[in-house]
Amino acid sequence: MADPMRIRANMLGDKVEVRVLMAHEMETGQRKDASGAIVPAHFIQNVTVTHAGKTVLSAQWGTSISKNPFMHFRFKGGKPGEKVTITWVDNKGERRTDEAVIGGGS
Amino acid sequence: MKRLASLTLLALAACASGPSDDEMRDDEMRQRAEQVFRESFTRGNPVIRARVEQQDDVQALCTRYRNDPPKDVAAKIESEQAASIRYPAPGHFLGDWRRGEKIAQDGYGMRFTDPDTKRPNGGGCYNCHRIAPAEISYGTVGPSLYRFGALRGTGEAVQRYVFGKIYNSQATTACSNMPRFGHNGVLTEEQIKDLVALLLDPASPVNQ
């Protein structure tokens, strides 16, 4: 199973600032291994961030997002103590969902 | 520290009664370190291992004096290393600067991940030197060589000097940080001539 994400969610004024790191190889499908064989593409295709049942960000990614992806964004309407939930799904159908509690001012 | 080391040597030279206690301990420590070195690279490629276990005289002296040998030792190293240089025939120092640029960029060769193929070794010159202006990713361990020919001239005497410097850097500076590319068989005569051209050919981007 995929390793957990690291999510930091903190209030910045009236907004929630979210920074997330995901553990994923993000294989392009163009790299060759030591024996010269192509390593099949393996990458996150969809990311969804929800807060209080509402999607606050959704993304589609291609193979050119860096390994161990990082994302930073801000949304309105969250309060300290509430949860932010992030889910990714990759091209092999593997998925991972993690959540973080919104902290006070950062 | 460096000054102390050379004084110790002079004192030793003047003393006929054999090595001092300090010198004995130093020698013991040297042997102990050599043993640790041998026991710490046991799994590597045996060819590469053999190349590093045994130091040549120059390597041993530069290690001992931490690259700052006393004058007499330096002079001896320089004259012996100068004698080892195999120069090309007069008038044939300049190769092709375009090939030289490739060699200067290339760090390939003699590392444990470099497969033993016919691919020639690189010089890796940009690791330490600024050379052609288009390459902004250059090192500063060695001096900038940008405009080398424009500043120093491009005549045969300079060509011969540059060839010798790349072939065996320690012929001019004992214990220089720069590899002895020709002497140690890292680069061929042809490759060194291409590098001479990179620095000295008036058409080379180095001299624009």
Place this chain on the structure above:
Amino acid sequence: MSFPRLLPAVLVGVLAASVPCVCQAQDDTQKEVERYRQLLAEGNPADLFEAKGEELWKTPRGPRKASLEQCDLGLGAGVVKGAFARLPRYSADTDRVQDLESRIVTCMVTLQGFKQEDITKNPFSAPGRPSDLEALASYVAGESKGMKLAAPLDHPKEMEAFRIGERLFYRRAGPHDFACVSCHGENGKRIRLQELPKLTDPNDARKIFTSWPAYRVSQGTVRTMQHRLYDCYWQMRHPQMDYTSEASIALQVFMAKYAKGGEIRAPGLKR
């Protein structure tokens, strides 16, 4: 100083729009590289390894189905906090000077029953083959973040290791005549765009020695101090250095002497 075996299918990208002019090339390049690093510092993927390492540390594993929670890293069984700030050091139970990785291996063998040969055969990760040791080292090092390096280095074996490390630091060998000091003996130098620390200068040593393990963006993984030394010897045209070999630890004792007092910033983030 890239590591071609591990580099992804992409190379250094320089944005065409603004290649700096020749006159200020060096200054501008340095400034942009600094900016690049600051942008990356916003999220260090080493965090992922710390989290994984903590989980591994606390999970019963190995033939004995034991966790590493009772591991003695030098401050007593079970003390992780601050342990990295006191390494490398002499351990009476093994009668050896040990670094972080060597001590983790000792605990994996004695507590969990792993075979030393098995865990040290492929200690560094490769694409598709993660390394427990990289994660474990990240976790333990991270538990000393903000503390000052205070390895005692006064035991006779530690003092002997220092003298051996010192000799090895200056030892020139191989077809390129390289020694550690070839790259790490002067201030303000760099290889390509990578600045080189002068390891015998406390100002440099304090910053560098305490920032490994580190996430290396060029390799997409955390690399440890053992890997840093192995990689240096690769560049020096030496053979593969044995994992946790005596030379690797002697060199760390040598460096640690100059790095004492430096604030632990591991796991760091590097090119």
Place this chain on the structure above:
Amino acid sequence: MNRREALKVGGGAGALALATIAGLIRPGEALAQQQWNKAAFETKSVAATLKALGGSGSTESAQIQITAPDIAENGAVVPITIESAIPSTEAIAILIEKNPNTLSADFDIPPGTDPFITTRVKMAETSNIYAVVKAGGKYYHAA
């Protein structure tokens, strides 16, 4: 079918979001039904990507700011921030002109979320970076 088209006609993801709010399905399940714009991610030029995203008539805008270092020490990890000052920004896409596949990422920005995103991309070689913004149903771009 192109997911953008689905959004335009007001079905697809919009309906799923409602279902999530109602607690009918968990976010993970909603994701499984989410689409990935294969056609757009396989394009090999800026023009083709714009076309695949439905933004062929896109106009250049000074209200889109792209922040990236001029020099990336390593092309495997290039930090990029896109910020749009165009009112009603709904989506932000990142395009790398010289990459084997031009489109790198496409972010949907719902109301309440800042039109601002930072991520990290791989660059195969020195290249221009384009940002494409969809706002109020129209497309804008910047390089």
